[in-house]
Amino acid sequence: MSIYSEIILDHYQAPRRFTTLKKFNFSSSVANSLCGDALTFQGRIIGQKLVDVGFQGHGCAISIASASILLEKICGLDISEIKKISSEEVVKDLGINLSPNRLKCALLSWEGVLKLIDNKL
Amino acid sequence: MIDVKTIKKDFPIFKRQDKLTFLDSASTSLKPHNVIETLSSYNDSYSANVHRGLYPIAERATKSFESSRVKIAEFISSPSVEEVVFTKGATEGLNLIASSLEKLIGQVDGEVVTTISEHHANFIPWQQLSKKLNLKFKVIALRPDSQLDIYEESSKTVEKKINLSRYINSKTKILALSTASNVIGNTYPVKEIIQAAKKINPLIITIVDACQSITHEKIDVGELDCDFLVFSGHKILGPTGVGVLWGKKSTLDMMPPYQVGGGMIKNVSITDTTWADVPYKFEAGTPPIAEVIGLSAAIEYLNRFSLEDVRVHISSLSEYFVNAANKSFGDNIQIFTPQKPTSTGIVSFNLNSIHSHDVAQILGENNICIRAGHHCTMPLHTFWGVSSTCRISFYIYNSQEDVDILLAALKKVFLIFNKSI
DSSP states (O other), X not given: OOXXXXXXXHHHHSOTTBSOOSSOSEXXXXXXXXXXEEEEEEEEEETTEEEEEEEEEEOOHHHHHHHHHHHHHHTTOBHHHHHHOOHHHHHHHHTXXXXXXXXXXXXXXXXXXXXXXXXXX | OXXXXXXXHTOTHHHHSTTOEEOBTTTOOOOOHHHHHHHHHHHHHOOOOSSSOOSHHHHHHHHHHHHHHHHHHHHTTOSOGGGEEEESSXXXXXXXXXXXXXXXXXXXXXXXXXXXXXXXXXXXXXXXXXXXXXXXXXXXXXXXXXXXXXXXXXXXXXXXXXXXXXXXXXXXXXXXXXXXXXXXXXXXXXXXXXXXXXXXXXXXXXXXXXXXXXXXXXXXXXXXXXXXXXXXXGGGTOOTTOEEEEEOHHHHHHSOOSSOSTTSEEEEOSSOEEEOOTTGGGOOSOOOHHHHHHHHHHHHHHTTSOHHHHHHHHHHHXXXXXXXXXXXXXXXXEEOXXXXXXXXXXXXXXXXXXXXXXXXXXXXXXXXXXXXXXXXXXXXXXHHTOSOEEEEEOXXXXXXXXXXXXXXXXXXXXXXXXXXX
């Protein structure tokens, strides 16, 4: 089965939360040196809650769709809940089977989010 | 004469892999049955170490191993067999040269020159060597037509004159360059560049990475007049894990060893060691014996063809693809390979706003093997202003049918991403 499911293509072509935030107090950047994909994340955390989050950058369909799906999921969650999200869960949410090489694309945003909530400006 | 139908029968992978469209030979070539059988034959019939045992199978292994050295010396027209050093690949060969030259050159007021289109294997060693020795590191740029920026400005003459004065001077210690880019798909006039460099500075050490042209162009190290030349076995139908470093004996003699250990000594006492003569001084430890012998089989196979026929075959496939792709996709494809000369059988391109990894993934789902990424040439991709490209590369087992399959699949890629062509 192709990994380019309707859901992946939808999130790639119209990524959710693909924006820069006006107000943010956390940020992070990640890159995949193999293919040059680069994503930056901004988040607004009040107390223990991620109240707003956005991302920018360029990448393949899998890395962009994965960021879009992940940010939709985590916005509004407590930091402790975000920390509990495993890499397996991120891949499961994509609903596709990925080869080890493409896992790096799929998990770039997860790496970025974990960095984000640790990087107060 | 390149008869693809017959040639394909010599490559068992086409029997094992149904409908394989292999367009990634610039990365590694497929292996013909005589290479595979040679590897098996060593492993199942005379699997002994070389240069050590006195029993029959060890003697057979040594004889086959050293015969391979002779065959390779002939293949690149080496003036002497001792100038052929076995390595595990071109990367190791270049690291060997850099590491050894570092000790030889020492701290001086000098310069090192390479080009922006080099594979990282022929870029990083020189960049790092320059840093360590505080040498000035100069990188020859590319012109918009993807030729090296080494020609005199005068456009009146048809024959372009090489002028290296911007890059090379009496302080230049090293010039490292490849015969052909592994991404762009064109070749460089290495012989003329070396001549021009030596005219400016006769003491310059020249290092040639021949990986992408030895597959289809006769290499004559004497004619090139380089000091070193490297290539990998697996790109010319041979096994992985073996490469060749050719060096001028007078230079190799002066150089300290790269690694130390078994097989590379004359005498070891508690306080000191004397090195074996070349090439053994640079071959510490048990070498990749089966692979060295397998490389000889690959050259035997390649010798069945005229390299000029191979060149014409692969460059005509490149041209066929470039023309058809331009016709089918127009502005939706950006081809980085100049239309002429497309002489190395390599074409790099991007489809309009579709990431190279997505293109390669979809092609892969159709058993079409291409490469996506920066192909170990990040400085070149930065120069182009793109993070990655798709690369296809042809060899003797490819035909126009492969290109047609690829073109049809590229149309599918556009469809999946809902892009009109």
